[in-house]
Amino acid sequence: MRISVIGCGYLGAVHASAMAELGHDVVGIDVDPAKIAALAAGRPPFFEPGLAEILASATATGRLRFSADIADAADAEVHFLAVGTPQAADSNAADLRFVDAAFEAVVPHLAEGALIVGKSTVPVGTAGRLAGRLAELAPHASLVWNPEFLREGYAVRDTLEPDRLVYGVGDDHAASVLDQVYRAAIEAGTPRIVTDYATAELVKVAANAFLATKISFINAMSEIADATGADVTALADAIGHDARIGRRFLNAGVGFGGGCLPKDIRAFTARAEELGRGEALAFLREVDAINLRQRQRAVDLAVAALDGSVHRKRIAVLGVTFKPESDDVRDSPALDVAVQLKGLGADVIATDPEGIDNARARHPQLDYVTSTREALRGADLVVLVTEWREYRALDPVETARLVAGRRIIDGRNVLDADAWRAAGWEYRGIGRP
Template identity: 65%
Template sequence: MKLSVIGCGYLGAVHATAMASIGHEVVGIDVDPDRIALLSAGKAPFYEPGFDDLLRETISTGRLRFTTDPSELETATVHFLAVGTPQRQNEDSADLRYIDAAVESLLPNLAEHSLVVGKSTVPVGTAQRLASIIEQTGARLAWNPEFLREGFAVQDTLEPDRIVYGVSHPDGAEVELLDRVYAPTLALGVPRLIMDYATAELVKVAANAFLATKISFINAMAEIADATGADVSQLADAIGHDARIGRRFLNAGLGFGGGCLPKDIRAFAARGEELGHGASLRFLREVDEINLRQRTRLIETISEHLDSSVVGRRIAILGLAFKPNSDDTRDSPALEVATRLHAMGAEVICYDPEAITTARAARPHLNFADSIESALTGADITVIATEWDQFRTLDPAAVSDLVGQRIVIDGRNCLDPALWRAGGWTYRGLGRR
């Protein structure tokens, strides 16, 4: 099939490449010429394991190309909307200007009976509003939310755990077209769920709200564990054996960040207010507050181990991305902690395997190291802020002679406390005895 993907950021670039890799002819369209130039050269403007190789391989087949020219849309039958829906400045609600602009650019190029497919995360009610505009051209709209995990985006696109179709008519042409698009994936036995627009929109934000709540729940338990001498990791193991709860996303630590969970739960809560049901989602405000409080708790823990003052103390921050296997520093807890410590007068030295460039662009005043060893040299305290494998597997004995003091603060509870203590280090996690 001939497909277009409007918006070639993280979501759009991955989706376009994945669709071309399974045999479709795909054109990716974006207003940013620098981004298009990079993608056309087979280089992603972001870090995602395995993606650059797939991008180059797929471009070489001739089935994938990128352009800034919206007239290229005329050649496609199915058009995917993959633009960002960031948080509005000084507000919690979602900024829909980019998706509205994408639809506006698409309208003159829509053929009758073509299909527009929304993949962006939007407030419930958005699809119905856009459908009333798109249907005036004789085209139709479906909503097909994405469930990508950064670091696993290619796998999650080609082999998702479910595919959701939000359509106006469950037996209409939209379902048939989407089945053709996803035929190789559906052949793997991936569940296909057909529902109305509003439910499809809610699937995505409800999933993110649940995951965020689970993370903040265990971080709240970590606060109680610190106050009582309990161990939150053992607690998570114990309650995680309950099949109704499960162990995943019960890892206490610095909390969540990135371009999805924080802004999505805020926008969801704001949408609840707009619908006159703010009380139903009020708990998400507390989820957000618990998450943000973890950053302050980590800074307080660092200060506690430096005699209550970080002024002039050399602090090694290992990790800047909001999660491992990514260079994304949007709303990164690690980067915020580094920034706040610097503002408090500490000599902060930061290292991340992939996120140095994005972190430097966002916080050019910070000091960045080019290796773990140079970051640790002379450090009064070492902080694990992102759980990269390189940090999880550090040999405490091998780096002991580099640091000024053998104190490690495990902001992700990803290290083996016994191993580090045996190596002569003072170890401290969040909520760990």
């Protein structure tokens, strides 16, 4: 099919490349000329495993091209809106300016029977509003809301092999057209849920709210574990065997971050208040508060490990991205911990396999090195805050030869505490005795 993807940031660049990989004829549209030039040259503007390969393949075949001119999308049968919905500057609500601008820009170029497909995460009610606007401006076209469920680090696979497809539709025609786009996934047996606009919008934000709640729940339990001497990791293992609960996302640590979960739960809460149902989601404010508190707990552990003061102490911070397999430092707990330690007077040496450039752009006051060994050399304290594979695989004996002090804060509870203690380390985890 002929497809346009409007917005070529994280979501749009992955989606455009994946659609072309599936055999569709795709044009990616963005207002940033530098981003368009990089993508057209086959260079992803961010790190995502597998993206460079499918981007290069699709551009080489001619199935994928990029443009800054929305008119180049005019012959598309399906137009995906994949622009960002950041948190508003003056509130917790979502900023919908980019969604509205993309919608208004593409409407004059809609062919007969064309489909606008919303991918962006939006407050419930947005699709209904846009559908009403479309009926006025272009009654020959249709709207579907088709939320994305991408995980950074797995986004290419999640797009090519989704775990479910959700269509929020206003008519049967729209669903049949979208079925053609996702034919490969449907034929592979991917569950397909066709529903109304509001439900489709809620699926995305409800899923994120549930995941955030599960993470903050186990982090709350880690606080109780600290107060009682219990081990939150063993606790999570035990309750995770209950099929009603499950073990995934029950990992205590410095909390969640990134460009989705934090702003999405805040926007969901703000929308509930607008609907007069703020009390229904009041618990999400505590979920957010617990999450932010975890960062301070990691800092407090570092201060305690250094006998009450980090001033002029050399601290190796392992990781600055909000999660591994990504270069995303938006609302990153790891970067926040590093900045707080710097603010307390520590000599912070931060490292990360992919996120250094983005971190430096936001916080140039930190010292960054690309080598883990260099970061560790002479450190009075090691703080692991992003669970990259290479940090999880550190050998405690070899690491001990590099540092000045055998003290480590495991901010993700991913290390073998017994092995590190046996090697002479003072090991401290989150909610672990």
